Amino acid sequence: MTGLEISFYLFAAGAVLSAIGVISAKNPIYSALSLVVTLFSLAGIFVLLRADFLAILQIFTYAGAILVLFIFIIMLLNLQPDELEETGYGLLGKVLLGLGSLAVFASLVFVVSRTQWTAATLPPDFGSITSVGKRMFSVYVVPFEIAGLLLTVALVGAVVLAKRRLGDPER
């Protein structure tokens, strides 16, 4: 096995196992901590795919900002153990939904394994901040500005939704 294969299987196993941890943990704080492991493993996968800038961005934005937001909210809500009890499907429903998900996964793997791709040769600065930035500010400058607008709207929307109105404890 080459170093590339070892690191791929290491990161892939870490991502998949911790992703299973995200959806199976009872307490959301354990889900959030598992999600951190998933996101860091995916940052490693991005490095293997020559997307260095995106890997850094993944750690900054996901692990640094989004996960901190999640953990803040979980601590703010301060859920008690009896509030974590879930009234969901019975065992039969869970098994059926799990089998259905596995069937979709099997068909995806089948489709993927039917096709072969040949890798193009990469320029030496592929995936660097300079090359991605040049593409982002030339071809994609209008979507980039719209993304900034989207973030502003989300910021204002989150504040307006979550703030308490004066003299109205219900809101």
Added chain:
Amino acid sequence: MITLNHYLVLASALFIIGFAGVVLRRNMLIILMSIELMLNAVNVSLVGFSRIYADLDGQVSAFFIIVLAAAEAAVGLAIVVLVFRRKGSVQSTELRELKDAVDAP
């Protein structure tokens, strides 16, 4: 030899795990995290195709998906806080005002 197929299988696995989290769990915080998992799975396949075709468009698209995930997490968590204030719970089964429309006039 690691080919694109390996990365696509990894992306499919993560997407399906996220999907299973959305349909199986009732805790809205965990449902939001499962949505993040699905968005990340899409990112892996986008970056994989970007690597195969030596084209940076895939990486720029993945960047926009990260921006979208940040916006979605902010608004989604604000909604979870609101629901918790109204209902005292973060279970999605608590939200059923639109169910049982039989009683409506």
